[in-house]
Amino acid sequence: MLVGRWMTPNPKTISPDVSVAEATERMQRERVRRYPVVDGEGCLIGIVSLDDLLRASPSVATALNVWEISYLLSQVRIRDVMVKKVITVTEEVPLEDAAKIMLDRRIGGLPVVRGDQIVGIITESDIFRIFAQILGALEPGIRVSVLAPYFKGSLAQICTAITQAGGLITAINAFPGDDPSNWGAHLKVSEISRDDLLAVLEPLVIKIIDLRER
16 A cells, blocks of 8 residues: 555645734644645745644743734744654655654654645555455454464465355455464454354464454
8 A cells, every 4th residue: 555545635734924813813723733834936945743832832831911912923934833854755655664753753643745736745644544344344244363273375265254154355464473373353244144154264373362343
């Protein structure tokens, strides 16, 4: 899976000349947490997050009155608070690499660029949505987690048995087992009853870890 398939294309951007006050109001109105900052030619020159804007705002302990605070925030520009050294990815970067960058750098989003032009953004919210889709959380059916013996063809055997019983596998994800002799899998299956699915799986697996309809 590549970033280009899952990114939000044509993201909302902001000019470096916009005031912090205006940017904060716009961010709240548009329900976003970060803006790529672009110049007049659409080239990426920075990124600003809601946290950056909040850090630029006077604290509640300030002696300034509300009018003075409003005036101050109207004078500070995005160029004064934005992050200038922006970490970016391209559309061809594997999704797991983008997720690792966000984890390692502790950032919530990555602009996606084509040359010096921004074409999208991939955020932690996108990663959560993708995770839910991969696990089949958005589809109705039976979610089952199993521990199975490790040998070539084990997965194919399980999938074939479910299919032959009339089940439709809508998601499957493997995970390490307890030791090298076994492996685990999460499956989302529809068009089969709970009892029939159990009857299919029990002869083929070591243990059914969890099974629930959702």
